[in-house]
Amino acid sequence: MSAILSADDLNDFISPGVACIKPIETLPVAPAPEPTSSSLEYEVILDGSHPQGQGGEGGEAAPAQISLTDCLACSGCVTSAEAVLVSLQSHNEVLSVLDAAPALRVAGPDTNGKYTVNGLEDGSGKLFVVSVSPQSRASLAAACGNGVTEQQAGRMIEHLFMGKQGLPGGGKWGNGFTWMVDTNTAREACLVLGSDEVLGRSISPSAGKPATPILTASCPGWVCYAEKTHPYVLPHLSRVKSPQALMGTLLKTTLSRTLGVSPDRIWHLAVMPCFDKKLEASREELTDTVWAGDGKPGRGVRDVDCVITSKEILMLAESRGIDFFGLSNSAASVQQTIFPDPTIHGFLFPARSRRQSEAAGTSGGNLHFVLHDVRSRNPGSQIHTVRGRNADVIEYAVVAASGETVFKAARYYGFRNIQNLVRRLKPAKPSRMPGGRPFGSTKRPTGKSSTPEFAYVEVMACPGGCTNGGGQIKVDDPVLVERKGLPAKPGPQEQKEWLAEVDEAYFSADEPDSGLDAKPEVHGGHSDEVVDGISPSRIRDTLQHWSSITGIDVERLAYTSYREVISDVGKRQLTDTERVVQLAGKIGGGW
CATH class of the missing domain: 3.40.50.1780 (Rossmann fold)
Incomplete structure (x- = not known):
């Protein structure tokens, strides 16, 4: 994730949960007094500091080492890729x-x-x-x-x-x-x-077959977000x-x-x-x-x-x-x-090797291929494109020669837009009143016309797609600053130009095949x-x-599967006996 225009334009960051807890796995040693619950955990604050009086000498805790396993085990928050402290894979x-x-x-x-x-x-x-x-x-x-x-x-x-x-x-x-x-x-x-x-x-x-609309599931940030915060969209995720x-x-x-x-x-x-x-x-x-x-x-x-x-x-x-x-x-x-x-x-x-079509985008071209597959099966049809509220929302329609819309799809990139999508998929809640109508979000993502609704939506967490991923080389990296003579603190224009260079390189392989022709x-x-x-x-x-x-x-x-991740934040703390049993089950196995 990187900003293209300005800090205000960032839309792939979701703040950590208010109560992000990392347990410190320690076995109780007799006859030590029973530890308090606060001595067994860190509370991770947004600025990286820790509350006073938890786990360190003089009332100050040592820095918490958050590993990838911790992030997977905890369901209290979802962060952008750059906010996850990864220690196992490097x-x-x-x-x-x-x-x-x-x-x-x-x-x-x-x-x-x-x-x-x-x-x-x-x-x-x-x-x-x-x-x-x-x-x-x-x-x-x-x-x-x-x-x-x-x-x-x-x-x-x-x-x-x-x-x-x-x-x-x-x-x-x-x-x-x-x-x-x-x-x-x-x-x-x-x-x-x-x-x-x-x-x-x-x-x-x-x-x-997943529920309609089918949502792309090749972006792990999006999948993690759906499993932890909006499990009602899981039936829509592609199983591929x-x-x-x-x-x-x-x-x-x-x-x-x-x-x-x-x-x-x-x-x-x-x-x-x-x-x-x-x-x-x-x-x-x-x-x-x-x-x-x-x-x-x-x-x-x-x-x-x-x-x-x-x-x-x-x-x-x-x-x-x-x-x-x-x-x-x-x-x-x-x-x-x-x-x-x-x-x-x-x-x-x-x-x-085959050069990627620029129309397919920089995230693999899932939606692009589906649209062309539909068009190939409807001779004479055309693909119509309508830009949404911003550059990361685009709606598509395959329109037959007769003028009938035979297929509708869309692209939603960045968490700001993803949040709008999942709100529209949220099922209505039943009324508590006898004979009352359901209430809540029942508006399906149908685009500007009422029918047909989107059959497919390509969802990616990063604005601009995968070439703008959090693990890519950034414009302010010392390597680039030295090699390209960029300013130490590049501005929005330098960021935009750098991402354009990466996109240009992405489309720089051999000439593409002739496709449908x-x-x-x-x-x-x-x-x-x-x-x-x-x-x-x-x-x-x-x-x-x-x-x-x-x-x-x-x-x-x-094919794969998904599962709802239920948050443990705020729930009953494990007893020492339960903690020992849990730790014993981890000894010598797994990763």
Whole structure:
């Protein structure tokens, strides 16, 4: 999150709850006197200070260490990504894991197509794989300047994780990453799955269709906000995983099944533009207890072990004494091992990257793809656009040649606009009077006309979309101030120009495919029209192949679930006995 125009224009921040409590986990020691409830908790105040007389000598508490686990366990507040103090997932964690033990090495394929994994005898060795988002590549490309494209920045990241001048050239064991993949490939699968969900053509009918309007759920900040504050919108959330989550499941399941390696020996790092993606990676819905267990969320092996942001890429390089901006961005990139399944390899490493359409926006293009999918099925139809009350609210309609509106959708970015959306979805409350009418919000988000109501709404927490995420390199970062000669305290104009540079870099890859005008593509024995440069039949066939080689239903692989988070703030405090039992249950397990 960053301000584009002024501080008054910020709309992705929700203040912490008035009573934000962090328990201090201590076991009672006999015969010590029974501690008071105030000695077991911190009250976190907005300015970061603590009340007097709680937990420190002289009546002053030591600084509270709020970890990601604390934020997930507490449901008393929701903050913007920049306000969350994250300690579990960082560039330091990446270096710590890399230096823990010699990495597993994959050799092959041999003449029989078999792969060999070396190093399994060391129980602490891991196989390292990393996925990188296009928004992060765009942020780093803009920081490089000199016309560096998003694709070239991707090659620099590849050299950092896999090249001899990068991480493998140092550290205790010289460990590097075996594969680096682009989350754009998973994004394309999510676009097809999401459109099928909206239009009632789900590849897994048992997954069920959300209530109308269907709301995008690839933004973890938005999902966290909905689960904690407005659970009545949960039936509207899309069940399709985000590209980060889908890629994590794809890598863990495919590698574990094809190489015979336990999922906990595969360490997956994701590079994302958003701190809230760290929260998403820690969800119990995105672990092997779902796809390898009984299908229910639980504390298991995470599909994404660690998330670092665009800014943390620079910190990671600096920690090893590597000049990131000096890394090669030439086409002669590092040679990667062939992925152990040919079909999945072709999906993860396409022959040519596809530039994003500027009309699709910088958040993945969920809504854009759905609109074009609807238009492709209604020959002669047109997409009409109406700007809402600000630049982050836009309404869309697919209008048939006859003039009839066949589909309506909208885009809501930033919490200021999201709050307006969820208020319109709030169900009416029943009247307490006998025979009385329900009261409260019953106005559905229908746009300017009464029918039809929106079928789909793309929701993102950050104003301007994902290129403006909280983990992106900011215009006031010392690196930019030095490299670009910016003022130490850049103003609104410099902020706006910087975000425009990042957006330009995001759209700087190869030329786009011809989209709806492309010729039908033959795949799997049948032809399929390409929609916005993507072949839905190819995606569906790949998903079915993925299911067949892993022996796991597509529903468990590609869909997720949500749950209401009930606040514990203000409720009865646990007794010492209950606290001991709770702590005992945590010993030696989980994360």
